[in-house]
Amino acid sequence: MAKLFLSFITTFAFFISATAQLKSPSEFLGYELGTQFTRHHEVVDYYEYLAKEAPDRVKLTVYGKTNERRPLLLAYVSSAENISNLESIRQEHLKDTEAGGDTSKAIVWLSYNVHGNESVSTEASMKTIYELLTSKSQYLENTVVIMDPCINPDGRDRYSNWYNQYKNTPYQVDYNSKEHHEGWWNGRSNHYMFDLNRDWAWLTQVESQQRLKVYNEWLPHVHVDFHEQGMNNPYYFAPAAEPYHEVITDFQRDFQVTLGKNHAKYFDANGWFYFTKEVFDLFYPSYGDTYPTYNGAIGMTYEQGGSGQGGLGVITAIGDTLTLKDRIEHHFTTGMSTVEVSSQNAERLNTEFKKFYDNQNFKYKSYVLNGDKDKIDALKSLLDKHKINYGSPSNGTVKGFDYTTGGSGSMTTTNNSLVVSTNQTKGTLVKVLFEPNAKLSDSLTYDITAWSLPYAYGLDAIASTSLVSANGAAEQISSSDISPDSYAYITDWNSLKDAKFLADLLKAGIRVRKADHPFSIEGQSFERGSLIITKGDNQHKNDFVEVLTTASQKYDKDITSSMTGFVDSGKDFGSSSIKMITEPKIAVLSGGPTSTLRFGEIWHFFEQQLYYPLTVIDDEYADQVDLDEYNILILPGGRYGNHFNEKQLQKLQQWVRKGGKIIAMGGAIEALEGENGFGIAKKKMENDSAANIPSPHKNSERERIKDAITGAIFKTKVDNTHPLAYGYGKDYFTLKLGNASYSYMNSGNAVYLEENTKPFSGFAGSEAQKKVKESLVFGVENFGAGQVVYMVDNPLFRGFWENGKLFFANALFMVD
Numbered sequence: 001m002a003k004l005f006l007s008f009i010t011t012f013a014f015f016i017s018a019t020a021q022l023k024s025p026s027e028f029l030g031y032e033l034g035t036q037f038t039r040h041h042e043v044v045d046y047y048e049y050l051a052k053e054a055p056d057r058v059k060l061t062v063y064g065k066t067n068e069r070r071p072l073l074l075a076y077v078s079s080a081e082n083i084s085n086l087e088s089i090r091q092e093h094l095k096d097t098e099a100g101g102d103t104s105k106a107i108v109w110l111s112y113n114v115h116g117n118e119s120v121s122t123e124a125s126m127k128t129i130y131e132l133l134t135s136k137s138q139y140l141e142n143t144v145v146i147m148d149p150c151i152n153p154d155g156r157d158r159y160s161n162w163y164n165q166y167k168n169t170p171y172q173v174d175y176n177s178k179e180h181h182e183g184w185w186n187g188r189s190n191h192y193m194f195d196l197n198r199d200w201a202w203l204t205q206v207e208s209q210q211r212l213k214v215y216n217e218w219l220p221h222v223h224v225d226f227h228e229q230g231m232n233n234p235y236y237f238a239p240a241a242e243p244y245h246e247v248i249t250d251f252q253r254d255f256q257v258t259l260g261k262n263h264a265k266y267f268d269a270n271g272w273f274y275f276t277k278e279v280f281d282l283f284y285p286s287y288g289d290t291y292p293t294y295n296g297a298i299g300m301t302y303e304q305g306g307s308g309q310g311g312l313g314v315i316t317a318i319g320d321t322l323t324l325k326d327r328i329e330h331h332f333t334t335g336m337s338t339v340e341v342s343s344q345n346a347e348r349l350n351t352e353f354k355k356f357y358d359n360q361n362f363k364y365k366s367y368v369l370n371g372d373k374d375k376i377d378a379l380k381s382l383l384d385k386h387k388i389n390y391g392s393p394s395n396g397t398v399k400g401f402d403y404t405t406g407g408s409g410s411m412t413t414t415n416n417s418l419v420v421s422t423n424q425t426k427g428t429l430v431k432v433l434f435e436p437n438a439k440l441s442d443s444l445t446y447d448i449t450a451w452s453l454p455y456a457y458g459l460d461a462i463a464s465t466s467l468v469s470a471n472g473a474a475e476q477i478s479s480s481d482i483s484p485d486s487y488a489y490i491t492d493w494n495s496l497k498d499a500k501f502l503a504d505l506l507k508a509g510i511r512v513r514k515a516d517h518p519f520s521i522e523g524q525s526f527e528r529g530s531l532i533i534t535k536g537d538n539q540h541k542n543d544f545v546e547v548l549t550t551a552s553q554k555y556d557k558d559i560t561s562s563m564t565g566f567v568d569s570g571k572d573f574g575s576s577s578i579k580m581i582t583e584p585k586i587a588v589l590s591g592g593p594t595s596t597l598r599f600g601e602i603w604h605f606f607e608q609q610l611y612y613p614l615t616v617i618d619d620e621y622a623d624q625v626d627l628d629e630y631n632i633l634i635l636p637g638g639r640y641g642n643h644f645n646e647k648q649l650q651k652l653q654q655w656v657r658k659g660g661k662i663i664a665m666g667g668a669i670e671a672l673e674g675e676n677g678f679g680i681a682k683k684k685m686e687n688d689s690a691a692n693i694p695s696p697h698k699n700s701e702r703e704r705i706k707d708a709i710t711g712a713i714f715k716t717k718v719d720n721t722h723p724l725a726y727g728y729g730k731d732y733f734t735l736k737l738g739n740a741s742y743s744y745m746n747s748g749n750a751v752y753l754e755e756n757t758k759p760f761s762g763f764a765g766s767e768a769q770k771k772v773k774e775s776l777v778f779g780v781e782n783f784g785a786g787q788v789v790y791m792v793d794n795p796l797f798r799g800f801w802e803n804g805k806l807f808f809a810n811a812l813f814m815v816d
Contacts, residue, residue, distance in 0.1 A: 116155020
C-alpha cells in the first residue's frame with residue numbers, strides 16, 4: 001500500500017512539474033497576449049513548442065500548405081492515455097457512423113481564424129490550448145480536442161502585417177485613425193480572395209480541400225467556427241437563428257441550447273453582453289457550422305465584435321473601449337465552455353451521434369443523373385472529396401421528380417448514368433446537396449437559399465422515392481484518332497474541360513478554328529462551337545501532332561481525324577464561317593470599384609481552373625495603361641455607380657470599336673449605361689400603387705425581402721445559335737443573386753428570362769420576381785469591330801456553379 005501511495009505521489013509530482021514548466025503564450029512570445037497581433041510563424045512556433053514539451057498530451061500535424069506556402073496545422077490535445085491511443089479512438093468513433101462503435105470519448109474540433117482579419121481567434125487559441133494543458137486538464141480525460149489554430153494563414157498575415165505597418169504606437173482607439181480602416185484587399189479572404197467560410201461544401205480552395213481530408217477522417221461530435229463581426233456588436237453564440245434545415249435533429253437543436261446556457265452563465269457573471277437566436281442561421285450548407293452539422297456534429301459559429309475594425313483597441317459607438325484583450329477573453333471563455341459541456345456530456349454525444357447516422361429516412365432515396373461526360377466527371381470529383389458513394393444503374397427507366405420540368409417525369413438510364421443514393425453514411429449530406437428545393441422555415445436568411453448540384457453541374461436529373469440499384473460507376477473511355485496524315489482534327493465543345501484543352505493549344509502556339517454552324521463529315525455530326533485544328537494552319541509547328549496528342553490525352557478528349565475539309569453537310573473548312581479563334585490577351589480590373597470576392601473568382605478561374613494567363617490592372621493606374629496591348633478587358637462585379645467619367649468611357653468605346661472586347665459582370669454593367677456609355681439599359685418598372693401603402697415598422701424587414709432574391713435558381717431560355725451559348729441546350733438554370741434587371745437588347749440576347757419568373761429552387765420576393773421577368777441574363781452587344789459581353793448573373797460565383805463556366809469561356813474564345 002505504501003509503495004502504491006508513493007507511486008501515486010511520484011506520478012502526481014511529475015505532472016505538476018511538467019505543467020509548471022510549460023510557458024504561457026505571453027511568456028513564450030515575449031509580450032503580453034493581446035498587446036500585439038501574433039504573426040502566423042510565431043503561432044506555429046508556440047504550438048511546436050507545446051508539442052515538444054508535452055508530447056504525451058499534444059500531437060501536432062501539418063495537414064497542408066496555403067497558396068503562399070504557409071503551413072496548416074492541427075493540434076490534438078488530450079490526456080496522455082488518450083493521445084497514446086489516438087488512432088484506435090478515431091477508428092472506434094467512426095464505427096458509430098455504422099452503429100457499431102463502442103467509445104465514450106467526446107471529439108471536439110475548434111477552428112480558428114477562417115477570416116484572416118477576424119484575428120482574435122488565433123490569439124485565443126493559444127490561451128485555450130495552454131489552459132487545457134494546465135488548469136483545465138480534467139476536461140481531457142474523456143475528450144479529444146482537435147484545434148486548427150488558423151484556417152487562413154495567408155489572410156491572417158496580410159492583416160497583421162498591414163496593421164503593424166499602419167498602427168499608431170502603441171495604438172489609437174479613435175475609429176477614424178488609419179489602423180481601423182483596411183484597404184481594398186483586406187485580410188478577410190485567402191490568397192485568391194475567396195471566403196473560406198463559404199467553401200466547405202464546394203471545396204474550390206486548397207485550404208478547404210486539405211482540411212476536409214482530415215475532417216472526414218474524424219467527423220467530430222462538436223465543431224466550433226470562431227469569428228468576429230462588426231465592432232459595435234455584442235458577442236453571438238448558439239443557439240442559431242431560424243431557418244434551420246429540416247435534416248437537423250432535435251438533439252442537435254437542444255444541445256445548442258445546452259451549450260448556449262453554459263456560455264451565458266460565464267458571460268452573465270462577467271457582465272458581458274451577448275445575443276443568440278438571431279442573424280446566423282443553419283441553412284446554407286457550405287459554412288463551418290452547417291457542413292459539420294450535416295455530418296452529424298453540433299456545428300456552431302461564435303462571433304465576437306471587432307474584426308478588422310477593432311485593432312488593438314477601439315472606442316465603440318456607445319463609448320466603450322473594446323480591446324484585443326477583451327476579445328481574446330470572450331473567445332477563450334466560449335471555447336473552454338464548449339469543451340467543458342462536451343466532456344460532461346460525452347456519453348450522450350456518442351449515443352446521439354450513432355442515432356444521427358442510424359435514423360436517415362428521406363423522401364428521395366436516389367438521385368439519378370444523365371449528361372455530358374465531362375460534367376459527370378466533375379461531379380464525381382466533388383463527391384469523392386466528400387467521401388460520398390455513387391454508382392451506375394442498369395439500363396432502364398427511372399421515374400420521379402424531374403429537375404428540368406419541376407414536376408413528375410421519367411428518364412432513360414444507361415451504364416453512363418450516375419446514381420447517388422441516401423442509403424449511405426453520408427446520406428444526410430447527399431439529401432442536402434441534391435434535393436431539388438430545400439425547405440425554408442423562414443425566408444429571412446444569411447446567405448443563398450438554393451444550390452442543388454444537378455442544377456449547378458448542368459445535368460438532367462430525376463429524384464426517385466425508390467432506391468435505384470447501382471453498380472460501380474462505369475468508366476467512360478475516350479478515344480482519339482490522331483493520324484499524322486490527316487487534313488484536320490475535330491473535337492466537341494461542351495464543358496470547361498474542353499476550354500482547358502483549347503487554352504493549352506493556344507498557349508502552345510497551335511492555331512484553332514471554330515464552327516459557327518452544325519456540320520457533318522465522313523459520317524459524323526458536330527455542333528456549333530466544335531473545334532477544328534487543321535494541318536494547314538499549323539505548318540509552322542514541327543511538333544504539331546505531338547502537342548495535339550499530349551493535350552488530348554491530358555484532358556481525355558475524343559479527337560476525330562478527317563482526311564478532307566469537304567463536309568457532307570454544313571460549311572466546308574475553308575468557309576468564312578469556320579473562323580480562326582483569336583488568341584486572347586486578357587486584362588482584368590482590380591481595386592477601386594471592384595469587389596474583392598468577384599475579382600478573386602476571376603483570378604482563381606484563370607490560374608487554377610483554365611490555366612491561362614491574364615494581366616491584373618489596378619484601378620489606381622488604369623488610365624496610364626495602353627489597352628491596345630490587350631483584346632479583352634474584364635470588369636468584375638462590384639459597386640461602380642458612375643465610376644467611369646466621360647473621358648474614360650470614350651476611351652473604352654474607341655478601344656471596343658477597334659476590335660476590343662469588354663466582359664462586364666454584375667455591378668460593372670451599371671458603369672456602362674447611359675448616353676455616354678454603351679447600349680445596355682435597365683428595365684423600367686411600372687409603378688405599383690399598392691407598394692406605396694405604409695406598413696408597420698415591425699414589418700419593415702419582411703417588406704424589404706419582397707424585393708430581394710437571396711440566391712435562387714431560375715430557368716432561363718438559351719439561344720444556343722449565339723456564340724456566347726455554344727455547348728448549351730435550350731434551357732439554362734441560373735443562380736440569381738439579386739434583382740438587377742436589364743431590358744432585352746435589339747439582338748444578342750443569348751440567355752434571358754421570360755415572363756414566368758417563379759424560381760425553381762430558393763427564395764425570391766414577389767416584387768423581385770416582377771422586376772426580373774423578361775430580362776437579360778447574358779448577352780452580347782456588337783460595337784464597331786468589337787463587342788461588349790454583359791453577364792448580369794455571375795457564372796463564376798464562389799467557383800461552384802460548374803455549368804456556368806462554359807459561358808465565361810465562350811465570352812473569351814467564341815464571341816467575335
